[in-house]
Amino acid sequence: MKQLVAAEQADPIAAIVAARDEAGTFLNSGDFEGGLALIDRSVIHAESTLTGRERAYGLGILHLRGLTLAGRLKDKQTTNRHIQAAWRAAEYFPEDITAHGILFGAENTATHVISTASDMDQHRQAMNAADDLIRGGMPLPAARVGPLYMNLGRSQLAVGDQDGALESLEKAWRVTPEMAAVHPTSLELTRVLLSKHKRSNERLTKLAKRAGISM
Structure with a gap:
């Protein structure tokens, strides 16, 4: 909650990072559906507030969290939707980058896809x-x-x-x-x-x- 409050006073990407982290608490507590609902809302927010590489990064980290949550539910359609979106976002980065303490790029996307394939x-x-x-x-x-x-x-x-x-x-x-x-x-x-x-x-x-x- 402190992160969310702080994000409201920062640049738009901070709110996306906070939402991704909040969805992680849903993941860790086993509320996968609740986490997916939060991710869906955050994706809409990111699409309307971010631009350029920052938009790709924000959407990318959200979709990685989304594919993990959907994989735990063994929801193949939703998982594939987030996987495809994460790959599209990763195309903006020739190499993986670390921003706001979070790694994102093609290689990191691959590791998430591998983990989720095992979950399913x-x-x-x-x-x-x-x-x-x-x-x-x-x-x-x-x-x-x-x-x-x-x-x-x-x-x-x-x-x-x-x-x-x-x-x-x-x-x-x-x-x-x-x-x-x-x-x-x-x-x-x-x-x-x-x-x-x-x-x-x-x-x-x-x-x-x-x-x-x-x-």
């Missing part, structure tokens, strides 16, 4: 997209690379590739060890891998101990 059980699609991004050099900050490998591991596990999932989990630990130690996807991936391994696996046991997961 489109695991082959998520794996193919992740492979393309990784082979392209992945010019992303570690805070995005770690979750990318976690989501890749989640999809690999879903299609029965336990070895690939473990390898991706290890890569997430190498890139962002502090995040991997507490991130829900990392912890769940570790627990499921432990339950599926019939024999002791030294690599997996090491990760479980680092995460504080009892064997």
